[in-house]
Amino acid sequence: MHFSYYMPTKIHFGCGEFEKAPAYIGTVGKRVLIVTGKYAMKKYGFTKILVEGLTSLGIQSALFEGVSANPLASEVNQCVETFADWQPDVVVALGGGSAIDAGKGIVLGLSTREKVETYLLGQSPITHVDIPLIAIPTTAGTGSETNWAAILTDEYSGIKTSFRHKGLFPCMAIVDPQLTVSLLPGNTVETGFDVFAHAVETYISKSGVAPLIATHSLAAIRLVRQYLPQVLKNGQDITARNNMMYASMLMGFNLANSSTCLPHRLQYPIGVKTNSSHGSGLMALFKSWLDTTYEISEEKFNCIGEALSGNPCRNKEEFMLAYQQFTQSIHRNGSLADFSLGKEDIPYLASKVTGSLANDPAGGIPGIVEKIYNGACK
Structure with a gap:
């Protein structure tokens, strides 16, 4: 029997793991960009809990809440443009697969300073991703927290597709089933x-x-x-x-x-x-x-x-x-x-x-x- 199998993501799984997220994040970076969707994370208080937990540990954070349910390349570019000069040393994607996929596009854009369409539409190969991503999923669905692909939509061409790179594997996944209890x-x-x-x-x-x-x-x-x-x-x-x-x-x-x-x-x-x-x-x-x-x-x-x-x-x-x-x-x-x-x-x-x-x-x-x-x- 011969096969290859690759999984570089460190996983913290279980009820109550979200409470430990600030401490886990602090082992990776001290300047944190949090990426979430437009409504749900704020509605259920998850964003506030995470920001306050980071602040209590002296970890600086910034927030981007502009991810749609079907994440757009333009949203990724907007985030990169807004926070490139702030220079986060880790990105935390909090939400469903949309937020995590957008987070992958954002770490790619922050690393290359190129618009994400360059890679999404296959115009250039991905050569490097320098900023780590931590994923905190709040849905049981996409599995984006433990894979290397991101799916985005280029609204100008009307194409929804994906790109992959080993640097897009989250370095850490904080998987707390309690975060899914609020799902309709x-x-x-x-x-x-x-x-x-x-x-x-x-x-x-x-x-x-x-x-x-x-x-x-x-x-x-x-x-x-x-x-x-x-x-x-x-x-x-x-x-x-x-x-x-x-x-x-x-x-x-x-x-x-x-x-x-x-x-x-x-x-x-x-x-x-x-x-x-x-x-x-x-x-x-x-x-x-x-x-x-x-x-x-x-x-x-x-x-x-x-x-x-x-x-x-x-x-x-x-x-x-x-x-x-x-x-x-x-x-x-x-x-x-x-x-x-x-x-x-x-x-x-x-x-x-x-x-x-x-x-x-x-x-x-x-x-x-x-x-x-x-x-x-x-």
């Missing part, structure tokens, strides 16, 4: 489905060859199957919140060592065109992708079906039934109609799909993108 059911199910999608896609991906990836994927699918319905019934269920946060973090490990498949590539244009959440777009696409590609990876999909249902899965009918029962348990079964999109929008959406399709076993099939979009209209 809609946010919980959308981010939770992203965990499930990461597990399925990294397992199916042709780049997911390390045995640890398969182990983590199947473990995460079992955790989501059990605990996402529970946390939707009772958002205060801290055991369910713990397990969803753990599954999300595991999928960050997978994303650092494997890749997603067609659903993620196809969701990005939906998110840009409709300004909708990543998880809701994935839910609209996923059944069509599974139905279209099952035969290409039949053995792997059957393993997923068994993890999802707890019963042996031997054919497509049993697999699709397992998926249907899962979506029923979380009360979601979306389509493109949820976004007021139909067949007439498919040519535009397909024209905005970016990134390599080669890691999906079905990626080389002519017309596969349009076929999945078409199936998602039903």
Whole structure:
């Protein structure tokens, strides 16, 4: 057996770890730029708690609260321009995947003094990232706290895509499940489905060859199957919140060592065109992708079906039934109609799909993108 696996992020996981965040941050830097979204962190008091904790330890901080739910390249550039002369020695991203992805763009911009589009649109390779990033996730979804990718939207070209570099791995992740208790059911199910999608896609991906990836994927699918319905019934269920946060973090490990498949590539244009959440777009696409590609990876999909249902899965009918029962348990079964999109929008959406399709076993099939979009209209 031979494989490579890389994970440089130091992790502090558990309820109550957020209270220790100022002390953890102080071991990395004394001049801290905090990056958050526009509303939620202030609403729930998390930003205030963090700033006051840093101040009590004599650690200087500044705050950028300008990150959208679908983070924009222009927001990253605005932050870099504002704080370049202040010269932070560490950036702390507090929030969901949007804040953490923006934080990755910000440490890149502060390091290079270039606009982030240069790297997002592939005009130049990333050669160095000099400023460390600490991630404090407040959703159980993206796993961005333990991977090396950032996903941003260039609003001028209408393209949502990603860039990667080992310097974008957070040097530290402070993962406290208590921070997710305040999530509303809609946010919980959308981010939770992203965990499930990461597990399925990294397992199916042709780049997911390390045995640890398969182990983590199947473990995460079992955790989501059990605990996402529970946390939707009772958002205060801290055991369910713990397990969803753990599954999300595991999928960050997978994303650092494997890749997603067609659903993620196809969701990005939906998110840009409709300004909708990543998880809701994935839910609209996923059944069509599974139905279209099952035969290409039949053995792997059957393993997923068994993890999802707890019963042996031997054919497509049993697999699709397992998926249907899962979506029923979380009360979601979306389509493109949820976004007021139909067949007439498919040519535009397909024209905005970016990134390599080669890691999906079905990626080389002519017309596969349009076929999945078409199936998602039903």
